[in-house]
Amino acid sequence: MWVSGGGLHGLGSLAVGATSIGRLTGLVSADLLLIQVLLMARVPVLERAYGQDRLARWHRWIGFTSFNLMLAHLVLITVGYARTLHLSLLRQAWELVANYPGILLAVVGTAALVLATVTSIRAARRRLRYESWHLLHLYAYPGVGLALPHQLWTGADFLAAPLARLYWWSAYGACAGAVLVCRLGLPAWRTLRHRIEVDHVVAEAPGVYSIHLRGRRLQQLPVRAGQFFQWRFLSGSGWSRAHPYSLSAQPGRDRLRITVKADGDGGRAVAGLRPGTRAVIEGPYGRLTAERRTTRRVTMIAAGVGVTPLRALLEELPYAAGEATLLYRARTEPEVLFRAELDDLAATRGVNVRYLVGARAEDGSWLPAGWSSASTLDELVPGVRYHDVFVCGPDTWMQAVVRAAQQAGVRAGRIHLERFAW
Numbered sequence: 001m002w003v004s005g006g007g008l009h010g011l012g013s014l015a016v017g018a019t020s021i022g023r024l025t026g027l028v029s030a031d032l033l034l035i036q037v038l039l040m041a042r043v044p045v046l047e048r049a050y051g052q053d054r055l056a057r058w059h060r061w062i063g064f065t066s067f068n069l070m071l072a073h074l075v076l077i078t079v080g081y082a083r084t085l086h087l088s089l090l091r092q093a094w095e096l097v098a099n100y101p102g103i104l105l106a107v108v109g110t111a112a113l114v115l116a117t118v119t120s121i122r123a124a125r126r127r128l129r130y131e132s133w134h135l136l137h138l139y140a141y142p143g144v145g146l147a148l149p150h151q152l153w154t155g156a157d158f159l160a161a162p163l164a165r166l167y168w169w170s171a172y173g174a175c176a177g178a179v180l181v182c183r184l185g186l187p188a189w190r191t192l193r194h195r196i197e198v199d200h201v202v203a204e205a206p207g208v209y210s211i212h213l214r215g216r217r218l219q220q221l222p223v224r225a226g227q228f229f230q231w232r233f234l235s236g237s238g239w240s241r242a243h244p245y246s247l248s249a250q251p252g253r254d255r256l257r258i259t260v261k262a263d264g265d266g267g268r269a270v271a272g273l274r275p276g277t278r279a280v281i282e283g284p285y286g287r288l289t290a291e292r293r294t295t296r297r298v299t300m301i302a303a304g305v306g307v308t309p310l311r312a313l314l315e316e317l318p319y320a321a322g323e324a325t326l327l328y329r330a331r332t333e334p335e336v337l338f339r340a341e342l343d344d345l346a347a348t349r350g351v352n353v354r355y356l357v358g359a360r361a362e363d364g365s366w367l368p369a370g371w372s373s374a375s376t377l378d379e380l381v382p383g384v385r386y387h388d389v390f391v392c393g394p395d396t397w398m399q400a401v402v403r404a405a406q407q408a409g410v411r412a413g414r415i416h417l418e419r420f421a422w
Helices: 014-039 044-050 052-085 089-099 103-118 122-126 130-137 140-154 162-194 264-271 304-316 339-349 395-407
Strands: 197-205 208-214 228-233 243-246 255-261 279-285 298-303 324-330 352-357 388-392 415-417
Touching (some): 014 140, 014 162, 044 052, 052 089, 052 103, 089 103, 162 279, 208 264, 243 255, 243 304, 255 304, 304 324, 304 388, 339 352, 388 395, 395 415
Parallel strands (some): 298 324
Antiparallel strands (some): 197 208, 228 279
16 A cells, blocks of 8 residues: 555655655554454454464554554654645644644544553553553553544545555454454353353352352353353442453353452452352453363363362363373462362372472472472473473463473473463
8 A cells, every 4th residue: 555655756855755654654553553453352263263362462562563653653744744844843743633634533542542552561550450451451442443534534545545445444344343243242142141140159268269150051152161251240330340260160051160369359349249140251262271182191280279270171171090180389278279179080080189389489480489499390290291281370480380391391382371461
């Protein structure tokens, strides 16, 4: 579009060249912006192929790249027009906003995108609650929508090119359709169809609760052990913000179970749910399922509440006695979740369960403090290099586990994990 619109011809002078490169950065920025929206539209085929954690990482880096190109677009277009018309930069910026169709809307959209981007920088995210960050991040949607008019009304690459306009409307329409269908329509349909509600809440450990749920025709819900939903419980003001919670038991015909650590506003609210509270669901999501398995033998490595999807997987997976191992990391004995259930799996299905209890090591090890530095994953699980290794826990801890698995000879394609860090 840029080349066919004469983009290369103006590169010989500063004024026209700045405008031309400004057009190019604007086009690429807008394309990336739409890709960024599509990655988080929860399109089932993308979720199954790549997993939500990988899509979220791509979304983040594509978002920052698009934002930087958008800033370059603003600066270059203003400089190019100012040099061409012999105006000051401030006067030219005012002329653009006041007299060019759609530019004022684009300025408002840019402000929304700035808010969403700045609050996504790691230093800013550490200072925000997840609920606050999520609400601010939603401003990106109006930011994307408000950018469209000025592109079609003033963009040199669109004014005289019907095919370019058709492409742009189609791209925006596809992204908007994906969001409406996958983020709104499909969750609404599944929520109304299955009518999931709280049956009862059980305290599992200090600050950790299992929410037992009931619903209709849950056997027709396309969910597997190891997956998670985005949950909204209609119990108060926080219902508008979804939280990802994995199933902690194999899904049943009319029963589901999630297990939640009561930290943050969402976790504390879930811990106090009453029977009969309705749930709004998005999902299922996640690739930490039996479909990732490539060998008969499996090793599950969990820390804290990260045991929830792995406990469900151990229930669903087919294996013979001795073919499955669980290494469960916890700081104290009371923090070990599902001990009775895990011991029952050991007794009835032959799972090798080993509890790794102790304080956190200062050297960043995935093992408890005081364990010999010579201890390796291969010593804990002989022959682990021939196993599929499923990992779930805090992000930095999982990185240490992945390094240990690689040192033990486990191929990258047999290491399966999903990150939930926001």
